[in-house]
Amino acid sequence: MATKEEETKIIMARAENIQNEKFKEVSFWRKKSFKKELQKWSSYVFLSLLAVVFIVPFVWALSGSFKNLDEMYAMPPRLLGAELKWDNYITAFQVLPFGRFMFNSFSIIILNMVGVGVSCTITGYAFSRVKWKGRDFFFYVMLSGMMLPSAAKMVPMYQVMKLLGWLDTYKPLTIPYWLGLNVFNAFLMRQYFRTIPKSLEDAAKIDGCSSFRIFLEIMVPLAKPAVATIMILTFIYNWQSFSAPLVYLSTYKKFTVALGLRMFQSASQNYTHLLMAASMIALLPVLIVFFLGQKYFIKGIVLSGSKG
Amino acid sequence: MVKPKKSFFTAQDFEGFVYASPWFFGYLLFNVAPLLFSLVISFTNWDGVLSIFDNQVHWVGLKNFVILFTSDRYFYKSIYNTVYYVIGHVPPGIFIGILLAAFLNQKLKGMSIFRTVYYLPNVVGGVATIMMWQQVFQPDYGILNALIAKFLDITQLARVEINLPASLRDENGFFLSFMELRDLGVYGLKAPGWLTNPYWSKPSFLIMSYWGAAGGSMLIYLAGLQAVPQHLYEAAEIDGASKVQQFFHITLPQLTPTILFVLITGMVGSFQIFDSALLLTNGQPQDTTVFYILVIYWYGLQSFKMGLASAMSWLLMAVMIVLAIAIMRSSFRWVYYGDERGGD
Numbered sequence: 101m102a103t104k105e106e107e108t109k110i111i112m113a114r115a116e117n118i119q120n121e122k123f124k125e126v127s128f129w130r131k132k133s134f135k136k137e138l139q140k141w142s143s144y145v146f147l148s149l150l151a152v153v154f155i156v157p158f159v160w161a162l163s164g165s166f167k168n169l170d171e172m173y174a175m176p177p178r179l180l181g182a183e184l185k186w187d188n189y190i191t192a193f194q195v196l197p198f199g200r201f202m203f204n205s206f207s208i209i210i211l212n213m214v215g216v217g218v219s220c221t222i223t224g225y226a227f228s229r230v231k232w233k234g235r236d237f238f239f240y241v242m243l244s245g246m247m248l249p250s251a252a253k254m255v256p257m258y259q260v261m262k263l264l265g266w267l268d269t270y271k272p273l274t275i276p277y278w279l280g281l282n283v284f285n286a287f288l289m290r291q292y293f294r295t296i297p298k299s300l301e302d303a304a305k306i307d308g309c310s311s312f313r314i315f316l317e318i319m320v321p322l323a324k325p326a327v328a329t330i331m332i333l334t335f336i337y338n339w340q341s342f343s344a345p346l347v348y349l350s351t352y353k354k355f356t357v358a359l360g361l362r363m364f365q366s367a368s369q370n371y372t373h374l375l376m377a378a379s380m381i382a383l384l385p386v387l388i389v390f391f392l393g394q395k396y397f398i399k400g401i402v403l404s405g406s407k408g
Numbered sequence: 409m410v411k412p413k414k415s416f417f418t419a420q421d422f423e424g425f426v427y428a429s430p431w432f433f434g435y436l437l438f439n440v441a442p443l444l445f446s447l448v449i450s451f452t453n454w455d456g457v458l459s460i461f462d463n464q465v466h467w468v469g470l471k472n473f474v475i476l477f478t479s480d481r482y483f484y485k486s487i488y489n490t491v492y493y494v495i496g497h498v499p500p501g502i503f504i505g506i507l508l509a510a511f512l513n514q515k516l517k518g519m520s521i522f523r524t525v526y527y528l529p530n531v532v533g534g535v536a537t538i539m540m541w542q543q544v545f546q547p548d549y550g551i552l553n554a555l556i557a558k559f560l561d562i563t564q565l566a567r568v569e570i571n572l573p574a575s576l577r578d579e580n581g582f583f584l585s586f587m588e589l590r591d592l593g594v595y596g597l598k599a600p601g602w603l604t605n606p607y608w609s610k611p612s613f614l615i616m617s618y619w620g621a622a623g624g625s626m627l628i629y630l631a632g633l634q635a636v637p638q639h640l641y642e643a644a645e646i647d648g649a650s651k652v653q654q655f656f657h658i659t660l661p662q663l664t665p666t667i668l669f670v671l672i673t674g675m676v677g678s679f680q681i682f683d684s685a686l687l688l689t690n691g692q693p694q695d696t697t698v699f700y701i702l703v704i705y706w707y708g709l710q711s712f713k714m715g716l717a718s719a720m721s722w723l724l725m726a727v728m729i730v731l732a733i734a735i736m737r738s739s740f741r742w743v744y745y746g747d748e749r750g751g752d
Binding site: 105108111112115140143144146147150151154155156157158160161164172173174219222223225226227230231232233235238241242245247248249250251252253254255256257258259260262263276278279280281286311315336339340341342343346347357358359361362365372375376379380382383386387390394397398 | 417420421422423424425427428430431433434435437438439441442443445446449456508511512514516518522524525526528529531532533534535536537539540541543544548549550551619627639642643645646672676677679680682683686687701704705708709714717718721724725728729732
């Protein structure tokens with residue numbers, strides 16, 4: 101008594117056999133196996149060409165970071181100049197306090213990562229495991245917040261920050277993350293909490309566990325992978341964040357890496373080669389975090405797109 | 409068991425509120441407050457610098473909106489440019505994303521490497537990649553034009569002047585052909601000026617956007633593709649459906665919820681193009697890259713016209729809400745949730 105799946109498989113195998121038998125006398129080029137190979141190799145060719153296209157900007161910037169100014173303007177453009185100019189990387193740190201910028205970025209990001217870990221866990225838990233009046237209503241309210249474009253709120257937020265006196269500080273860049281305002285991350289945590297079986301909770305309740313202890317000692321440890329995911333997502337998002345620091349920060353000593361790169365561009369002299377070197381440096385932390393956390397990252401994306 | 413008293417708020421309700429309170433507080437402070445505040449500001453003439461309690465700041469009613477719709481220099485231009493960008497980015501982006509995901513869904517070796525490569529731009533994005541593209545797009549010494557020159561055999565990359573020869577006819581009285589004119593130096597085939605050319609500026613931004621966003625949407629489609637039940641494909645193959653038919657009648661319909669998600673987020677995201685516009689062109693050449701958020705930034709933080717900036721922000725939010733609702737409404741016709749219950 102084969103199951104439906106097995107039956108299907110048997111039928112398909114028979115069909116393929118018949119097909120292959122019919123074509124046994126046909127030329128090599130029409131065989132099914134050849135077509136499969138052809139499809140496989142054409143996929144590889146297409147994907148590889150596209151991958152090359154995707155990498156070109158990185159390669160070009162990398163090559164630019166090793167040239168001096170004249171070599172950058174060389175016509176026709178070459179991949180590398182006379183020699184690799186490693187000093188560009190050092191000069192970049194001397195011309196602008198780039199190290200300071202990186203320190204600033206890291207400080208903000210670490211604060212945000214912790215804030216997101218704490219607040220989004222609490223918020224996600226509130227919207228998934230606790231039944232309270234208005235939970236679903238406010239969940240939709242939270243979702244609708246995601247719809248509103250953040251750039252459209254740029255100026256209104258600036259106005260509020262000015263009113264609060266928080267301009268030119270790091271407060272507008274960090275406090276929102278501590279209050280669970282990061283809707284996407286809270287949403288992820290909620291989705292994740294929904295996958296935890298209720299039996300765990302019930303067992304703990306029977307043992308007389310208070311609900312706060314349930315949260316602290318059961319939910320939070322279980323949520324560690326999801327928390328890691330949102331922390332990595334926060335790192336990556338904050339590292340590239342440009343318009344928020346741009347709007348709020350005005351003392352250049354407080355600038356982040358993104359603003360620092362822009363300063364190279366608007367400097368009085370032409371620092372294009374240094375800008376390339378600085379860009380490469382700016383890419384490194386994000387690349388490292390991405391490669392280390394790839395597993396969590398992809399899981400996060402998948403979790404957000406899953407239904408329900 | 410008889411409950412002695414029935415209370416409206418249970419202990420669980422209270423608990424839920426407590427846990428959700430950081431979010432409540434943040435939502436009020438960072439979502440509701442800015443919206444309300446900027447709505448009020450859009451009816452005033454605040455310049456963004458003086459204290460709002462200053463005597464010069466007063467109510468002007470709908471004047472800001474009137475200015476925007478009648479005499480403002482950038483309002484309609486920015487709308488045109490932004491809509492151009494959104495339409496140019498979202499549909500092809502969806503197509504590219506699905507295409508890539510379909511390719512990467514095969515069980516071949518090395519797919520994860522390709523996946524990483526395509527996703528990398530989305531991850532590392534930001535100012536660094538924008539600067540990279542600025543160098544790539546350089547008309548005179550950038551890699552893009554260098555490759556174009558090499559493969560299309562264009563000898564000159566720089567701007568070429570048009571020099572008319574003494575006569576457009578040769579000695580026999582026939583008109584000179586295009587090639588002969590070129591050899592005479594009348595015009596030179598030149599590679600595009602990209603960010604410096606008014607016709608190529610927005611397409612340049614679009615190219616950057618495909619590069620940056622393809623990986624992100626591809627991942628989401630991959631997840632959606634993998635959720636398609638295999639038995640559907642097997643049943644179709646037995647019935648004799650070709651791969652193409654399978655794609656259009658099984659894969660695509662199953663993907664429609666994912667497409668809806670990417671459509672909405674992509675649309676909302678592409679309306680906000682700002683970073684690259686500010687860094688690369690600041691609206692030039694000839695106002696062709698003046699995007700909506702860029703104008704809001706100019707008015708709000710550079711030109712001391714906070715009232716106008718607030719008005720523009722509010723208009724944008726209103727439009728986005730309407731659009732999002734419209735798409736969600738229309739989605740009931742074309743989104744197919746299959747066997748499972750759709751939505752939350």
